[in-house]
Structure formats: structure tokens, C-alpha cells
Amino acid sequence: ETGVTQTPRHLVMGMTNKKSLKCEQHLGHNAMYWYKQSAKKPLELMFVYNFKEQTENNSVPSRFSPECPNSSHLFLHLHTLQPEDSALYLCASSQEAGYGELFFGEGSRLTVL
Amino acid sequence: AQKVTQAQTEISVVEKEDVTLDCVYETRDTTYYLFWYKQPPSGELVFLIRRNSFDEQNEISGRYSWNFQKSTSSFNFTITASQVVDSAVYFCALSEAGYSTLTFGKGTMLLVSP
Numbered sequence: 001e002t003g004v005t006q007t008p009r010h011l012v013m014g015m016t017n018k019k020s021l022k023c024e025q026h027l028g029h030n031a032m033y034w035y036k037q038s039a040k041k042p043l044e045l046m047f048v049y050n051f052k053e054q055t056e057n058n059s060v061p062s063r064f065s066p067e068c069p070n071s072s073h074l075f076l077h078l079h080t081l082q083p084e085d086s087a088l089y090l091c092a093s094s095q096e097a098g099y100g101e102l103f104f105g106e107g108s109r110l111t112v113l
Numbered sequence: 114a115q116k117v118t119q120a121q122t123e124i125s126v127v128e129k130e131d132v133t134l135d136c137v138y139e140t141r142d143t144t145y146y147l148f149w150y151k152q153p154p155s156g157e158l159v160f161l162i163r164r165n166s167f168d169e170q171n172e173i174s175g176r177y178s179w180n181f182q183k184s185t186s187s188f189n190f191t192i193t194a195s196q197v198v199d200s201a202v203y204f205c206a207l208s209e210a211g212y213s214t215l216t217f218g219k220g221t222m223l224l225v226s227p
Contacts, residue, residue: 004157033214042117043204043217056214088156098208101148102215104158 003027006091006105013081014113021076021108023091031097032074034066037088037107049074050097081112115140117207119218126195126225134190134221136205142166147181147188148206148215158204164188195225 004025013019025032034046048056049068063085065077074091088109092102116139126132138147149161162172164181172179176193192199202222206215 040219042219043215045214048214058214090156090158092158101160101163102158103160104150107156109156 003103004091004093004105006089006108008108009106010109010111012111012113013078015081015083017081018077018079020078021089021091021110023074023076023105025072025074025091025093025103025105027093027103029093029095029100029103030071031094031099032068032071033092033094033102034074034076035090035092035104037090039087043090046076048097055097078110081110083112086110086112115142115145115207115209115216117205117216117218119203119205119221121221122219123222123224126223128196128225128227129194130225131191131193132195132223132225134192134203134205134223136188136190136218138186138188138205138207140207140209142209144209146208148208149179149188149190150204150206150217152202152204152220154201161190192223195223197225197227199223200225 007022031050036044045058046060047066052068063080067075088107090107091105094100094102118137145166147164150158152158178191180189202220204220205218208215
């Protein structure tokens with residue numbers, strides 16, 4: 001079992017759908033992150049959670065709503081997305097926010113029609 | 114503001130060739146960390162190395178080596194005797210001390226053909 005697991009691996013949704021991405025880490029870390037990876041662009045940090053508290057929101061539109069019920073689980077709720085939101089969404093974790101290297105999941109490939 | 118530049122978008126080599134991936138960074142902090150990650154086709158970013166700004170010693174790990182030069186703000190990555198399994202996108206990243214986030218470069222796609 002990998003350290004950081006993301007589901008689903010692939011998701012296709014319409015602009016009016018509501019869906020969620022799930023991330024689970026088995027490393028005993030206390031910080032979790034959502035990154036967005038679009039074609040031809042650097043990875044963009046979206047959200048940071050440290051000990052279940054959101055510590056960073058990188059000016060992400062409200063159609064993306066994160067949830068961190070505990071240090072091991074992180075969700076990204078999606079609603080009324082736009083086609084330009086199609087990307088690979090990567091979850092990561094680290095010992096604490098700002099400490100230790102990031103361990104990434106394999107990502108969820110999202111396509112918005 | 115911090116910035117990471119990977120000028121090489123794509124590199125193609127033949128197996129057993131040596132290849133160097135360039136990374137140039139900008140930061141105003143005197144304390145910072147530099148990273149390299151590998152992203153194979155499966156999508157997961159795999160951590161390769163972290164180096165802090167006070168340690169300029171070059172590092173070698175098997176076929177991988179890293180050259181950190183503060184004078185030129187560069188942290189280059191060399192793969193010796195490349196193999197097909199090295200084909201991936203490689204990202205250089207920077208983290209300033211006290212911040213929780215990494216700034217990534219745009220990545221360099223390395224294609225190693227047999």
C-alpha cells in the first residue's frame with residue numbers, strides 16, 4: 001500500500017455536477033496539501049492543512065471546497081466547475097506544514113466537460 | 114518572491130548517455146531548501162533529494178548526482194548512464210524557511226530511448 005492514496009484516479013464530470021476527490025495518507029503525517037497540475041504550468045498549491053486546520057488557501061475559487069476531517073484524510077469537493085479546471089489534482093502530506101519533504105499521491109485526473 | 118526556472122522543457126537522450134537537468138532559483142531568504150522530484154507516467158511525484166542552503170556539498174546517489182552552486186543560484190541534476198526507466202518529468206522546487214509550501218519549476222521531460 002502506497003503512503004498516499006488518491007481516489008478516484010480518473011474523473012469526468014459535467015459543469016453542473018458535484019463530485020469529491022479523496023486523499024488518504026498512511027504515513028502518520030500531520031500536514032496535507034492539495035496541488036493542481038495543469039499542462040504546461042508549474043504545480044500550483046491550492047490548500048494546506050496542518051493538524052486538521054487550514055493554514056493556507058492560495059486564492060482558490062470557491063467552487064473548490066476542501067475538507068480535512070482528521071490528519072489522515074483530505075477531501076476536495078467540486079461543484080460547478082469550468083473546463084479550465086481540468087487538470088491532475090495531487091495530494092501530498094508531510095510531517096508538519098513546513099517540515100519534511102512532501103510525499104505525493106498518484107493524483108486524480110479530472111476532466112470537466 | 115521565490116521562483117524556480119527549469120529552462121529545458123524536454124530532453125531526449127539515448128540509453129547510457131549522461132544527461133544534466135538544469136535548475137535556477139531565485140529567493141531573498143538566506144535559509145531555504147531545494148528539492149528534486151521525479152514524476153513517472155503513473156503521476157505520483159517521487160522525492161529524490163532535499164538540500165538546505167547551508168550545505169553546498171555535491172551529492173551522489175548511485176547514478177544520480179546533484180551540483181548545488183549558490184554563486185549561480187543553481188541546483189543541477191545529472192543522471193549518469195541513463196536508462197529507459199529514467200524517462201519521466203523532473204521537477205526542481207524551492208522552499209523558504211518558515212514557509213509550508215514549495216515553489217515548483219515547470220519541469221523537464223526526459224525521454225530515454227533504447
